[in-house]
Amino acid sequence: MPGRLSVVGLGPGSDALVTDQVRATIAAASDAFGYFPYIERLQGLGHLQLHASDNREELARARQALELAAQGRQVLMLSSGDPGVFAMASAVFEALDGATPEQAQRWAAVDVEVQPGITAMLAAAARLGAPLGHDFCCINLSDNLKPAAVIERRIRLAAQADFAMAFYNPCSTSRPEGFARALRVLREECEPARLICLARNVSRPDETLRVVALAEATADMADMRTLVIVGNRLTRQVGRHVYTPRSYPHA
Amino acid sequence: MPGRLSVVGLGPGSDALVTDQVRATIAAASDAFGYFPYIERLQGLGHLQLHASDNREELARARQALELAAQGRQVLMLSSGDPGVFAMASAVFEALDGATPEQAQRWAAVDVEVQPGITAMLAAAARLGAPLGHDFCCINLSDNLKPAAVIERRIRLAAQADFAMAFYNPCSTSRPEGFARALRVLREECEPARLICLARNVSRPDETLRVVALAEATADMADMRTLVIVGNRLTRQVGRHVYTPRSYPHA
Numbered sequence: 230m231p232g233r234l235s236v237v238g239l240g241p242g243s244d245a246l247v248t249d250q251v252r253a254t255i256a257a258a259s260d261a262f263g264y265f266p267y268i269e270r271l272q273g274l275g276h277l278q279l280h281a282s283d284n285r286e287e288l289a290r291a292r293q294a295l296e297l298a299a300q301g302r303q304v305l306m307l308s309s310g311d312p313g314v315f316a317m318a319s320a321v322f323e324a325l326d327g328a329t330p331e332q333a334q335r336w337a338a339v340d341v342e343v344q345p346g347i348t349a350m351l352a353a354a355a356r357l358g359a360p361l362g363h364d365f366c367c368i369n370l371s372d373n374l375k376p377a378a379v380i381e382r383r384i385r386l387a388a389q390a391d392f393a394m395a396f397y398n399p400c401s402t403s404r405p406e407g408f409a410r411a412l413r414v415l416r417e418e419c420e421p422a423r424l425i426c427l428a429r430n431v432s433r434p435d436e437t438l439r440v441v442a443l444a445e446a447t448a449d450m451a452d453m454r455t456l457v458i459v460g461n462r463l464t465r466q467v468g469r470h471v472y473t474p475r476s477y478p479h480a
Numbered sequence: 481m482p483g484r485l486s487v488v489g490l491g492p493g494s495d496a497l498v499t500d501q502v503r504a505t506i507a508a509a510s511d512a513f514g515y516f517p518y519i520e521r522l523q524g525l526g527h528l529q530l531h532a533s534d535n536r537e538e539l540a541r542a543r544q545a546l547e548l549a550a551q552g553r554q555v556l557m558l559s560s561g562d563p564g565v566f567a568m569a570s571a572v573f574e575a576l577d578g579a580t581p582e583q584a585q586r587w588a589a590v591d592v593e594v595q596p597g598i599t600a601m602l603a604a605a606a607r608l609g610a611p612l613g614h615d616f617c618c619i620n621l622s623d624n625l626k627p628a629a630v631i632e633r634r635i636r637l638a639a640q641a642d643f644a645m646a647f648y649n650p651c652s653t654s655r656p657e658g659f660a661r662a663l664r665v666l667r668e669e670c671e672p673a674r675l676i677c678l679a680r681n682v683s684r685p686d687e688t689l690r691v692v693a694l695a696e697a698t699a700d701m702a703d704m705r706t707l708v709i710v711g712n713r714l715t716r717q718v719g720r721h722v723y724t725p726r727s728y729p730h731a
């Protein structure tokens with residue numbers, strides 16, 4: 230009997246942000262693949278065979294999970310947040326798309342499904358108020374898999390479209406320049422009072438939220454655990470909350 | 481004792497896509513406000529006083545909910561999907577921001593919080609595969625609260641940035657032209673083979689998914705219950721799934 234590969238989203242950190250669908254799928258699974266810290270979240274679930282691997286091994290991880298599912302196992306592929314937003318779902322389909330004829334034959338009967346989760350930008354936006362309440366875009370600032378020039382161009386065009394923006398992976402130890410580059414483009418395109426929201430470790434006990442004007446924002450305000458939301462030109466503060474109005478005026 | 485206003489997301493339709501956080505908040509609430517069909521989803525929860533209202537009454541609904549919370553009630557404001565994405569969270573903060581001095585005084589002690597949910601684009605993307613696996617944007621096609629020219633400009637700039645795009649509210653009975661306008665702009669900016677995904681009633685028993693090339697897409701393929709996802713220029717099909725690769729080439 231062919232198995233199943235379920236690519237699931239665990240949400241940003243708090244167990245209260247997991248859906249019932251994902252919880253039920255974890256309970257019925259035999260194996261779980263994922264990056265070390267996500268596998269860590271399933272420790273103590275004795276029915277699961279855990280297969281932790283490192284960052285940047287996404288394609289190899291996807292292939293291993295497909296092999297096990299082809300043997301009839303009920304396999305989980307874990308992502309934090311939502312698996313479809315800068316996470317494992319695309320890697321699984323890349324593995325399927327790039328399969329050798331032998332792999333394709335073995336994997337053909339595997340039932341591959343994706344189950345959504347609360348992605349970091351939605352959790353961060355909720356904690357901040359409603360900064361994504363009008364049209365917005367979502368950009369991964371890592372230049373690991375795309376040229377820095379493409380990132381710059383997208384931020385510039387997004388600013389010209391007056392999208393609010395959510396930035397994933399603003400910087401990491403190995404690539405510290407991501408957020409600095411973004412701030413440079415934003416300063417060229419946006420007014421100094423533009424609101425920049427920095428949400429770190431959202432939904433976890435050590436969550437921090439910070440809102441500053443673009444003029445005061447500095448690159449060291451974000452690290453790899455920070456989700457950045459840039460308001461559009463109408464984004465405002467009311468009390469401790471930040472929101473973007475639903476309406477947009479005629480020019 | 482001041483009450484609380486919890487703005488919560490019920491997800492796109494299936495009860496399996498509700499988070500534990502929202503489920504617990506519903507269980508502890510005294511009153512629920514929302515658009516008729518969302519209130520419908522709570523029928524049978526006898527502990528709740530239900531306050532249903534019509535579309536386009538969002539600000540009035542927000543004010544009523546704040547009044548009740550100011551009287552010490554535990555009030556829910558319901559949205560489908562995520563409350564922060566084209567839903568009630570911004571309306572609540574607009575009400576707070578536009579309060580009269582008397583209202584501001586009454587509402588000052590209310591604890592306002594937002595709880596995220598699975599928004600339609602994440603649920604649709606998961607069912608389709610991973611079309612939002614690279615940078616993307618999210619545009620409400622309704623010109624109810626913004627000029628049509630702003631929508632056109634945003635779609636054009638998003639295509640030039642090569643964002644995948646999620647379109648909410650592609651059309652409605654009173655505003656049928658939204659998706660037709662979007663298709664016209666896309667045909668000017670994108671190649672005819674660009675993938676257009678139409679997800680209707682996602683996560684419900686009558687869900688339908690359809691994927692067509694831009695050249696074959698017609699305005700009548702979307703209605704108010706459809707979430708549209710436009711791929712970027714690299715978005716591909718593998719088997720029955722659609723995905724956008726994580727990598728983007730150098731020009």
